[in-house]
Amino acid sequence: MVSNSADGIKWNLSDLYTSYEDPQIDATLKDCHDRAAAFAARFRIPMEEPRTITAELLLEALNELANIYEALGRVGSYASLLYASDTASPNYQNLEQSVEQRSTEIRNLLLFFELQWLRADDVTAARLINDPTLTLYRHYLESQRRYRPHTLSEPEEKIINEKDNTGSNAFGRLFSEITSSLSFTLEKEDGKLEDLNLSQILSLLHEPDRTLRQRAMEALYQGLSQHAQVLTFIYDTLIQDHLTMDRLRDYPYPMAPRHLANEIDGAVVKTMMEVAEKNYHLAHHYFQLKAKLLGLNRLALFDQYAPVGKEVKPFPYNQAREVILEAFNAFDPKFREIAAEFFAKNWIDAEIRKGKRGGAFCASPSPQLHPYILCNYDDNLRDVMTVAHELGHGLHGTLSRKQNYFNYYTPLTTAETASVFGEMLVFDYLLAQQTDPQVQIALLAGKTEDIFATVFRQNVLTRFEELAFAARKDKRLTPEALGNLWLDANGKYYGDAVDMPDGYRWGWSYIPHFIHSRFYCYSYVFGQLLVLALYRMYKDEGKSFVPKYLTLLESGGSDSPEALLKPLGVNIHDEAFWQNGFEEIKSLIGGLQGLVKPAL
Numbered sequence: 378m379v380s381n382s383a384d385g386i387k388w389n390l391s392d393l394y395t396s397y398e399d400p401q402i403d404a405t406l407k408d409c410h411d412r413a414a415a416f417a418a419r420f421r422i423p424m425e426e427p428r429t430i431t432a433e434l435l436l437e438a439l440n441e442l443a444n445i446y447e448a449l450g451r452v453g454s455y456a457s458l459l460y461a462s463d464t465a466s467p468n469y470q471n472l473e474q475s476v477e478q479r480s481t482e483i484r485n486l487l488l489f490f491e492l493q494w495l496r497a498d499d500v501t502a503a504r505l506i507n508d509p510t511l512t513l514y515r516h517y518l519e520s521q522r523r524y525r526p527h528t529l530s531e532p533e534e535k536i537i538n539e540k541d542n543t544g545s546n547a548f549g550r551l552f553s554e555i556t557s558s559l560s561f562t563l564e565k566e567d568g569k570l571e572d573l574n575l576s577q578i579l580s581l582l583h584e585p586d587r588t589l590r591q592r593a594m595e596a597l598y599q600g601l602s603q604h605a606q607v608l609t610f611i612y613d614t615l616i617q618d619h620l621t622m623d624r625l626r627d628y629p630y631p632m633a634p635r636h637l638a639n640e641i642d643g644a645v646v647k648t649m650m651e652v653a654e655k656n657y658h659l660a661h662h663y664f665q666l667k668a669k670l671l672g673l674n675r676l677a678l679f680d681q682y683a684p685v686g687k688e689v690k691p692f693p694y695n696q697a698r699e700v701i702l703e704a705f706n707a708f709d710p711k712f713r714e715i716a717a718e719f720f721a722k723n724w725i726d727a728e729i730r731k732g733k734r735g736g737a738f739c740a741s742p743s744p745q746l747h748p749y750i751l752c753n754y755d756d757n758l759r760d761v762m763t764v765a766h767e768l769g770h771g772l773h774g775t776l777s778r779k780q781n782y783f784n785y786y787t788p789l790t791t792a793e794t795a796s797v798f799g800e801m802l803v804f805d806y807l808l809a810q811q812t813d814p815q816v817q818i819a820l821l822a823g824k825t826e827d828i829f830a831t832v833f834r835q836n837v838l839t840r841f842e843e844l845a846f847a848a849r850k851d852k853r854l855t856p857e858a859l860g861n862l863w864l865d866a867n868g869k870y871y872g873d874a875v876d877m878p879d880g881y882r883w884g885w886s887y888i889p890h891f892i893h894s895r896f897y898c899y900s901y902v903f904g905q906l907l908v909l910a911l912y913r914m915y916k917d918e919g920k921s922f923v924p925k926y927l928t929l930l931e932s933g934g935s936d937s938p939e940a941l942l943k944p945l946g947v948n949i950h951d952e953a954f955w956q957n958g959f960e961e962i963k964s965l966i967g968g969l970q971g972l973v974k975p976a977l
């Protein structure tokens with residue numbers, strides 16, 4: 378393996394346990410098991426009669442539950458971090474599996490608690506939720522209750538769970554098996570044919586050679602079209618299954634279960650998506666600009682990810698650390714202080730090595746433990762942004778350690794706030810340092826395209842899902858019908874600025890979110906626009922924004938996103954708030970526009 382600047386940068390997990398053989402691992406699990414059994418013995422019967430339960434007793438139960446989960450989190454995190462550090466190690470594989478198995482047994486002993494809490498009548502629940510003794514757990518108790526109107530009886534839930542394995546889950550597995558074994562035939566310049574998998578063919582869309590991009594795109598859609606019948610059948614079946622469950626669980630419309638999980642009001646999402654659509658003209662403007670940069674009259678779909686400008690030189694790990702710390706420091710010295718600890722105390726595993734898990738993540742195990750970061754640092758700018766992103770999560774995970782276990786984690790919609798904000802800080806800092814306009818062009822175009830992918834494209838994906846669900850109500854979906862809906866939803870985004878080939882009608886068919894986590898994609902739009910709007914606020918307000926933002930991060934998941942954002946003056950129901958995010962995008966494109974003119 379070629380050596381690079383992050384060689385030797387490994388995390389130190391000894392804060393958790395000494396090794397995979399540490400006898401404390403087994404001792405923790407045994408202790409958790411005993412405590413869970415004792416918990417069930419003490420609280421099962423009182424919880425069956427919630428009307429007679431006192432706030433003091435419920436507090437005692439919640440404290441103990443949090444303690445057990447904390448301890449389980451320590452073992453579970455250690456096992457999964459160790460496994461991520463070397464997935465090929467049989468010892469780590471075994472530890473990961475056995476910890477998972479034993480944790481599931483323990484969690485099953487505790488499951489009754491939440492179920493019984495859901496069954497409590499509304500008057501009893503309100504009495505306990507509003508009792509000052511339980512203030513610390515108010516949000517948890519209250520938010521759990523939101524599933525009450527949509528939960529069926531225990532035997533019914535059990536049957537659904539069991540039948541799902543051969544029903545909707547089986548269709549999901551079929552989809553994964555088909556898409557992971559897809560093969561695409563690319564004709565090379567010398568006329569020879571080459572077989573590529575999905576990620577290989579997609580990465581060719583970023584190549585500088587235009588004909589190569591075009592041929593890759595043709596091969597992609599040609600390959601997908603061969604599976605049209607079965608991919609359509611899977612999606613059609615899963616939509617039907619979703620609609621059936623909505624009826625049985627009494628959800629008013631298909632997106633409702635997702636809104637509930639995200640703790641978000643459907644009206645907010647509707648406003649947000651409409652504002653995004655009103656700003657599609659920004660995308661058209663950018664695509665015209667990009668065509669100019671590439672020397673084209675009009676962009677074809679396969680030019681969308683073509684590189685422009687000049688990439689920044691190799692970026693060694695130490696330099697990345699300095700850039701990130703300086704950028705964080707400019708925001709607030711406390712940010713630097715927290716991030717510096719990750720580097721100094723070896724909480725980051727950055728080197729590339731065989732067997733290590735790919736990609737990057739930040740694990741924030743629980744309020745009693747500090748977070749850990751894994752990445753595969755390869756000396757380029759993209760990886761600098763990845764470290765900034767994960768350190769943003771790390772800051773969030775550190776600052777919210779003030780919260781108790783149940784108030785620590787944030788829902789999907791706000792989980793990416795600190796990470797994307799961290800990237801913005803580093804991006805702006807880097808841009809200001811560059812003097813070569815070609816490098817600035819590459820930076821600005823890269824950022825703009827990243828944002829488009831999370832805002833506009835995810836908005837399009839969500840609209841497509843809505844269209845498909847609406848069409849399924851009348852009749853079974855055909856490949857033809859789905860292709861038309863897909864071209865329809867995308868046509869609004871690309872407008873006249875991008876030439877969409879007819880083969881693009883298969884573009885919907887390999888997207889896993891439609892299968893495994895329906896209506897998930899709007900959370901990306903929400904997260905990105907929220908950060909852009911907050912970032913704009915920071916630019917407008919300057920230093921007075923900082924303490925409000927710190928408070929937001931410190932709040933963890935102690936309340937709904939809407940309530941936590943209110944003190945920052947954010948009203949997520951307001952169209953103008955979402956428009957702020959687009960003003961930030963406008964200024965990015967404006968910056969690029971300024972560079973393009975003299976460059977041509």
Ligand SMILES: [Zn+2]
Pocket residue numbers: 766770793796
């Ligand atoms: Zn993230």
